[in-house]
Amino acid sequence: xxxxxxxxxxxxxxxxxxxxxxxxxxxxxxxxxxxxxxxxxxxxxxxxxxxxxxxxxxxxxxxxxxxxxxxxxxxxxxxxxxxxxxxxxxxxxxxxxxxxxxxxxxxxxxxxxxxxxxxxxxxxxxxxxxxxxxxxxxxxxxxxxxxxxxxxxxxxxxxxxxxxxxxxxxxxxxxxxxxxxxxxxxxxxxxx
Numbered sequence: 486x487x488x489x490x491x492x493x494x495x496x497x498x499x500x501x502x503x504x505x506x507x508x509x510x511x512x513x514x515x516x517x518x519x520x521x522x523x524x525x526x527x528x529x530x531x532x533x534x535x536x537x538x539x540x541x542x543x544x545x546x547x548x549x550x551x552x553x554x555x556x557x558x559x560x561x562x563x564x565x566x567x568x569x570x571x572x573x574x575x576x577x578x579x580x581x582x583x584x585x586x587x588x589x590x591x592x593x594x595x596x597x598x599x600x601x602x603x604x605x606x607x608x609x610x611x612x613x614x615x616x617x618x619x620x621x622x623x624x625x626x627x628x629x630x631x632x633x634x635x636x637x638x639x640x641x642x643x644x645x646x647x648x649x650x651x652x653x654x655x656x657x658x659x660x661x662x663x664x665x666x667x668x669x670x671x672x673x674x675x676x677x
Contacts (some may be wrong), residue, residue, distance in 0.1 A: 486655035494561045498585050499663060501552070501568040502607070504600025504621065508620040510552045512650035516657060517554025517566065532595040556660075564660070571605075579607060588614035588660055588667035592650070596625045598636060605637060614667040616644040618659045642670075 511513040544626045552568030567582045583589070591607050593601040601617065608615040619633055628636075639645065644666050648655045 500589040529636040
């Protein structure tokens with residue numbers, strides 16, 4: 486699609502969702518061309534018994550509203566990234582953040598795989614195109630994407646890939662996979 490200088494710029498909105506401590510803030514920070522907006526707060530005594538830190542004991546902060554980043558693809562085409570909060574007590578933000586989104590990346594951590602079910606359910610119920618990106622932590626068991634697909638009971642058309650969100654190149658592959666999947670899904674829906 487070519488953009489003439491007089492045309493309005495096109496902005497795409499992508500959500501990054503998943504459980505607590507899965508790497509949403511890290512993904513947005515790794516790929517954003519601007520210093521990302523982060524709404525992280527230090528975990529406090531108030532979260533004891535509420536915030537499940539099993540498997541992520543070293544985590545000291547949590548996102549309380551959202552993360553925000555931007556990527557300019559080319560003149561006239563910009564991608565806005567919104568990282569959702571992962572804890573249930575902040576899920577009320579998701580409806581506002583998801584409004585107008587092209588699609589979503591659901592990050593998964595094999596140490597806490599069930600933590601991504603609420604994100605998957607949310608996007609399935611709303612018909613939002615999504616992919617699952619398994620963030621390969623150094624101390625986690627590595628699994629094949631097809632094994633993760635079976636464990637999460639995903640439809641065969643939902644892409645599942647392995648990634649390391651600390652690496653910009655890996656984060657880029659995740660976002661390109663999502664955009665391709667979302668466009669394919671939207672094109673198929675329009676042809677029906």
